[in-house]
Amino acid sequence: MVLDKIHTPHDVKLLMSPELNKLAGDIRSILLEKLSNCGGHFGPNFGIVEATIALHYVFNSPVDKLVFDVSHQSYPHKILTGRKVAYTNPEHYNDVTGYTEPKESVHDLFTIGHTSTSISMACGLAKARDLAGRKENVIAIIGDGSLSGGEAYEGLSCGATLGSNLIILLNDNNMSISDVNGGLYHHLQELRESQGTCDNNMFKAFGYEYIYEEKGNDVTAMINVLRRVKDIDHPVVVHIHTQKGRGYKPAEVNREDWHWSPPFVKETGEKRRPMAGENYDNLVADYLLDKMKQDRSVIAMCAAVPATIGFDKAHREVAGDQFIDVDICEQHLLSMAAGVARNGGKPVVATFSTFYQRAYDQISQDICINNLPVTILIRNGSIWAGNDVTHLGWFDMSLFTNIPNLVFLCPTNCEEYFAMLDWSIDQKEYPVAIRIPRGKVIHTDKPVQKDYSDLNKFLIAKEGEKVAVLALGDFFPIGEDVVSAISSELGFEPTLINPRFASGLDYELLSRLTENHTIIITIEDSILDGGFGQKIASFYGNTDMKVLNYGLKKEFLDGYNAQETLVSYGISSGNIICDIRGIM
């Protein structure tokens, strides 16, 4: 293997042309082996192999600075920068994260996992370089998908005027996570089809030198084009055309399914953890299609991840104009939803907890100040969701429950979730956020409330005494465990409450609890800081009620194990019982 010779990026520079091509093959083959076992971002990494080799052949990392947008395409970069063992040796598979990580290597400048920031960061690197009087190259590597996010244009506009070296490598594979949609992609298509010569070049409009390279998967072509721009004294966009999933047939054919893949059978591409059986994605997709059929004003809206509501190609076709994917534009998504609601539509917006962070201002200003009936579905808002530090689902509750007017609901089972969703879509009074339950679908045979317009009414699931346990959403089963444990170990029957609303308190119920309770337990699947439990503690601040808050710690964890983390945070019935004993 040529890869055997590569220990540092410098070793890449010593290779001859045929070896460079072999190196590309070597990288793909170890990636295929690891990803078939572990899963990961497939398409983006297979597409960028040649460009990455060329980058390290031409530039001198870490003196020259490479910033990978989102950095989910940084596996070949990691392989070439001293970390190949994490791809060749199963015992070391977990040595690296799926994103760039400065703790791993001096060749990684930032921990990155959200899109569209690379040009801005590169502008900052370039500016600091210029102030210091140095001359290193600064290169942002950004995909066409990431380019749709507003910040990328902000970075483009600023970078055009810095007046010094700034190289933007636009890796265009004509694909976002799902299809690309907006006018931007009409433009990129024209550029590709004309080999970069078409009229109305937006990069030139902003003041960039612009170079098009069709052969983005040809190492020699890539080396040549990067040599042209090395040490350039002004901003340049190098637009390359690559193929997502290049070199592995199933991924070349079905690019959406192979953007990220679970483990699979290498020989056939068959996924090893297919999302079979009942799950919230399938259920909500069916529900929404049915709702749309009944009501033309219902529209499902997403930002590049239609999978958050289980919408694959077939669902999208059935939904027709009642579905829109706005590309990676969370800000636009929420403002547009405000517009839909203002003009009589019933928008259901869906994305991941972590990506809503991009749209705090639009949720607050456009939706909540205007009090518009937008339904906001939050997926992966849970400790049991993605465990990458850049994709934590722990912050949405303290982020969004403190916005006035927003009704924030935490369903505890399937029937409650769909009752809340159905109520939210049809009501006209409130903006509503709903945390989609995480994990195995839990059913209840008890009747669930249909109407949630009497805000902040907590539900007493089990009436008892002395201790009241308030357990929100996904953590309701933990509350049930605590209640059982109290009953069996402490010998009395406590009260169990499903608060349902995380955005306001049931003052009447809470006041009533003081009559025959002395301890309140709150349990939430969210950081404690700024969250639900602290509001309860504040409410009881001037009383004799003891309040114990259980939830996640305000910290950034990477690659954590959910169960171990819960234990370390004391979120277990054993520990909670122990704390109760300590007080009683």
Added chain:
Amino acid sequence: MVLDKIHTPHDVKLLMSPELNKLAGDIRSILLEKLSNCGGHFGPNFGIVEATIALHYVFNSPVDKLVFDVSHQSYPHKILTGRKVAYTNPEHYNDVTGYTEPKESVHDLFTIGHTSTSISMACGLAKARDLAGRKENVIAIIGDGSLSGGEAYEGLSCGATLGSNLIILLNDNNMSISDVNGGLYHHLQELRESQGTCDNNMFKAFGYEYIYEEKGNDVTAMINVLRRVKDIDHPVVVHIHTQKGRGYKPAEVNREDWHWSPPFVKETGEKRRPMAGENYDNLVADYLLDKMKQDRSVIAMCAAVPATIGFDKAHREVAGDQFIDVDICEQHLLSMAAGVARNGGKPVVATFSTFYQRAYDQISQDICINNLPVTILIRNGSIWAGNDVTHLGWFDMSLFTNIPNLVFLCPTNCEEYFAMLDWSIDQKEYPVAIRIPRGKVIHTDKPVQKDYSDLNKFLIAKEGEKVAVLALGDFFPIGEDVVSAISSELGFEPTLINPRFASGLDYELLSRLTENHTIIITIEDSILDGGFGQKIASFYGNTDMKVLNYGLKKEFLDGYNAQETLVSYGISSGNIICDIRGIM
């Protein structure tokens, strides 16, 4: 006055050409009268008079839908839509807000005050219209300044593909709040200079029909161009050139000073409330220029509002390449600052509390996950700042103090502020946010701490017993009042604490307080939900300590009076004493 005939937009349609010009004059003259008395957004409104008349002449609001970006340029629109008395009669001056407001009129679709959302909202209006099978026109009116915000491009990209009527009126006055800077403006300048005919038209690139109209301040020309696009069946950008501050000499000459103006002498333009004397803007500007002179790696960074750090043109010239204004691009601003810090620079970022809401994700991901030493100065984070519902400074504390790694400081006086700022700029360990004190400069003759790297150490300002008062930042003087009142009215000496850190607790000190205190009072210039006091309440949840939290309510207020609001929230020494008596 022609204006006497105008009671509804329909009346505009009945005017003949000469009357339309007179109407423009009438509008400017009542605006001049009101603004000279009350202050307000001057330049944007004087520039858009003719375009607004033409909009109402050609389109049929409220059937046709007008969305004004930021909506600080909606005064002429308000005058023409039944609200002129609010501009002609001083007794009714306060009947209207400075932004569009659906509560005032059916002609206002949204309460808006942040930039760059109008195209997205218009996309939503258009989408809901299309689903309902209606045909009204949807028009977004957006200034060139607002176009720099990333969401505007997101909206442009989406709008290009909706395939139906969408009219974007780009009001280009070659000016943001301050100067315009990015590559976008290089492009707009080329378009203006070529009368819209230059190569590389980015609007055409995205798929828009594009029309240029040089005479944006000519009613007839504006009527003609809008007639061309009325009832159009596809998306179009109408790019018009207008003059900011048009029709009032001082505003035409000094456009930055007249973007927003305090009351002034009509005849001369002399401002009635000049920012004379010592204030935090002047002080920080001088401090930063001095710091920059000593250290080339220090860079001040802002997003279109250099006034937040007192940087007028003269300061900007002195700072040279150690200052950058990135246009209205808060997201880019914070990511770029991360890049500067990563490459050895010392970035000081400044904007308003309300605008940082745009950059929560960049602060969390790019700065805090990466733990980069960026100094974030928050201006107007206070109940005493702007009282428009879209510009409230009450949310930043609960928004940002719950982000891991961020050190959030609340100085209580001038010396403490500059000590914190100086420490923050030179240290390399933490991202630091500092709330700039609001209002009159308060000095102390006590020595202030220079080093804040021992995090979350609260300062005991006065050692006492029974009651401990923790008063943050701007509310520290209220804490002093409470302490005096306790001393004189309750007859003992309580403890007064300046927490300084809002992002973490001094557990050791708080534990120690239980020895000889039974009541904790917290006072914060921020909403209580998600804030500082609730963390204290949670900390003491399992103890006998009583905790009373004082702060602002989670609600959207518009045009409030700060003093009355504080009283209504119970934030006064009188009320707090009363609550303490109730417990004791």
